[in-house]
Amino acid sequence: MxxxxxxxxxxxxxxxxxxxxxxxxxxxxxxxxxxxxxxxxxxxxxxxxxxxxxxxxxxxxxxxxxxxxxxxxxxxxxxxxxxxxxxxxxxxxxxxxxxxxxxRVAGTAAGFRVVKSDTLGGGRVACARSLGRELARIHSITPPRDDLAFLGAAPNDPCRAFIAEQRAALDRQRLPRPVLEWGLRHLERTAPPAIPAALVHNDFRTGNIMLDETGVTAVLDWEFSCWSDPHADLGWLCAKCWRFGNDAQEAGGIGPRAALYEGYGTPDDARVRWWELAAHIRWASIAVDQAERHISGLERSLELALTGHMVPGLEWEILRMVEARDGR
Known part of the structure; x- marks a missing residue:
C-alpha cells in the first residue's frame, strides 16, 4: 500500500x-x-x-x-x-x-497442511465434531432478519432455486458445459422435498476454517452467504474437491463424516449427499468464472488461470457420482 x-x-x-x-x-x-x-x-x-x-x-x-x-x-x-x-x-x-x-486470530487455514495433521483442531474426530457444532450455530440464524435484508427473501424451495441459479450461470458461459448440464438434470430428477431455509455460509470448507492445536479459531470468508437448505454447507464441506487429496476423511479431508454429523445433530444423510453432488457442479461453475477473470485480461493471474484447469477433474467426479447415485 x-x-x-x-x-x-x-x-x-x-x-x-x-x-x-x-x-x-x-x-x-x-x-x-x-x-x-x-x-x-x-x-x-x-x-x-x-x-x-x-x-x-x-x-x-x-x-x-x-x-x-x-x-x-x-x-x-x-x-x-x-x-x-x-x-x-x-x-x-x-x-x-x-x-x-x-x-486477527492465530492458527492455520492452509488446506494442504490441515489435512496432513492428526493434531490440529484437537485431533481429527474432535475437529470434525467441532465443525459440525459451528455449522449448527450458523444455521440457527433464520430469516427474516432486518440486519441481513440484503440477502433478499429466502427461497421457498432451496434445491430448485439452486438448480435454476446454476443453469443461469451455465447459460452465460462462452462455452457449453454438457457434463455440468447432465449433473444438473440428475439433481432436478432427484431433488428432495423443500425444507425451511436458514443462513448458510456457502463456502464452509477446508481452507476457510482456521485451526490451532486446541480447536477452531475462526470461520473465514463469508462473501457467498445466503438463505438456503442448511444441508448445503454439510455437502460443500464433504465434497471430494475440498479434501485436498485426503479422501478417506470425508469431512473436508480433516475427519470422519460420522463425527461431523454427531457434532451437528441429526442431518439427513441423503440430503447431504444430494448437496455434495451439487457442490461439485457449483465449484466447477465458479472455477470457469475464475478462469474468465484471467482470460478477459481484467486480472492476469496464474492462480486464476490454473483454477480453470480443475474443471475436467470436477466433471469426471460429477459423472462418477451420478453413475453411483443411479446404481449403475
Missing amino acids: DEARRDRLTDWLRAASGDASLTIGRMALLSGGAIQQNWAVDVSGGHEWVLRTDNAATLAVSHGRAQEFALLRAAFAAGVTVPESLFLCEDRDIIGAPFFVMR
Missing part, C-alpha cells in the same frame, strides 16, 4: 477507533484471497488487525464488504467462532475500495 493511502488510512482509523494517537506499524498482504485482499495491520497499543478489501476484479455473486461485515456481526452474536468485526469503511477515497477491519 502506498504512503498516501497509508496516511489516509491512519487518519480514518484514528476517527473510527476514537484514538487520536493511533499509528500503523507493519502492514503485510496475507497469502490467499483470490477474490479479496487481506492485510495484516499492526497498530499502536499492541493491536493486531486484519483489513479486508476488494481485489481488482470480483465475482458478481460475492457480497460487498458492508454485507460481509454485517454477516460477521450476525455470526458473532450467534456464537459462531469468527473474528470480531470492528470498523467498516465504504468510502473508496481512503484506500481505493471499501474495506472493513477485524481482529
Whole structure:
C-alpha cells in the first residue's frame, strides 16, 4: 500500500477507533484471497488487525464488504467462532475500495497442511465434531432478519432455486458445459422435498476454517452467504474437491463424516449427499468464472488461470457420482 493511502488510512482509523494517537506499524498482504485482499495491520497499543478489501476484479455473486461485515456481526452474536468485526469503511477515497477491519486470530487455514495433521483442531474426530457444532450455530440464524435484508427473501424451495441459479450461470458461459448440464438434470430428477431455509455460509470448507492445536479459531470468508437448505454447507464441506487429496476423511479431508454429523445433530444423510453432488457442479461453475477473470485480461493471474484447469477433474467426479447415485 502506498504512503498516501497509508496516511489516509491512519487518519480514518484514528476517527473510527476514537484514538487520536493511533499509528500503523507493519502492514503485510496475507497469502490467499483470490477474490479479496487481506492485510495484516499492526497498530499502536499492541493491536493486531486484519483489513479486508476488494481485489481488482470480483465475482458478481460475492457480497460487498458492508454485507460481509454485517454477516460477521450476525455470526458473532450467534456464537459462531469468527473474528470480531470492528470498523467498516465504504468510502473508496481512503484506500481505493471499501474495506472493513477485524481482529486477527492465530492458527492455520492452509488446506494442504490441515489435512496432513492428526493434531490440529484437537485431533481429527474432535475437529470434525467441532465443525459440525459451528455449522449448527450458523444455521440457527433464520430469516427474516432486518440486519441481513440484503440477502433478499429466502427461497421457498432451496434445491430448485439452486438448480435454476446454476443453469443461469451455465447459460452465460462462452462455452457449453454438457457434463455440468447432465449433473444438473440428475439433481432436478432427484431433488428432495423443500425444507425451511436458514443462513448458510456457502463456502464452509477446508481452507476457510482456521485451526490451532486446541480447536477452531475462526470461520473465514463469508462473501457467498445466503438463505438456503442448511444441508448445503454439510455437502460443500464433504465434497471430494475440498479434501485436498485426503479422501478417506470425508469431512473436508480433516475427519470422519460420522463425527461431523454427531457434532451437528441429526442431518439427513441423503440430503447431504444430494448437496455434495451439487457442490461439485457449483465449484466447477465458479472455477470457469475464475478462469474468465484471467482470460478477459481484467486480472492476469496464474492462480486464476490454473483454477480453470480443475474443471475436467470436477466433471469426471460429477459423472462418477451420478453413475453411483443411479446404481449403475
